[in-house]
Amino acid sequence: MYGADWCGDCxxxxxQLDSLGVPYTYVNLIExxxxxxxxxxxxxxxxxxxxxxxxxxxxxxxxxxxxxAKLHLFGLA
Numbered sequence: 635m636y637g638a639d640w641c642g643d644c645x646x647x648x649x650q651l652d653s654l655g656v657p658y659t660y661v662n663l664i665e666x667x668x669x670x671x672x673x674x675x676x677x678x679x680x681x682x683x684x685x686x687x688x689x690x691x692x693x694x695x696x697x698x699x700x701x702x703a704k705l706h707l708f709g710l711a
Contacts (some may be wrong), residue, residue, distance in 0.1 A: 636661045636673035637683035643695050645684040650698050656710050 635651070635658050637644030651658050661669045663682065673684045677694045685693045685701065688708060693700060705711035 635659070635683050635685050636663060636669060636676075638663045640664070646698070647683050647685065647696070647701060650701055654705065654711050656705060674700050 635644075635647065637648070637660065639645065639662065647686065661672065661673075663670050670680075671696065673682065674680060674690050676686060677684045679694050681695050685704075687693075687704060688711060691704075693704060696704070702711050
């Protein structure tokens, strides 16, 4: 997950993943601003959060329902 702590959607998505016990790597774009290029290359957008899934698919600014549906596909929720 690419995000920033100032981003409400990022905090919401992190809280959702944490509450479900889903393992993930958090790339903090404030601490690692060069990673913003990677997030942009993945999503084609500058919006965050960008979630990348095991199959290489991604979501940008997903709702909790969208994240839950995707996690369900991988048996993670």
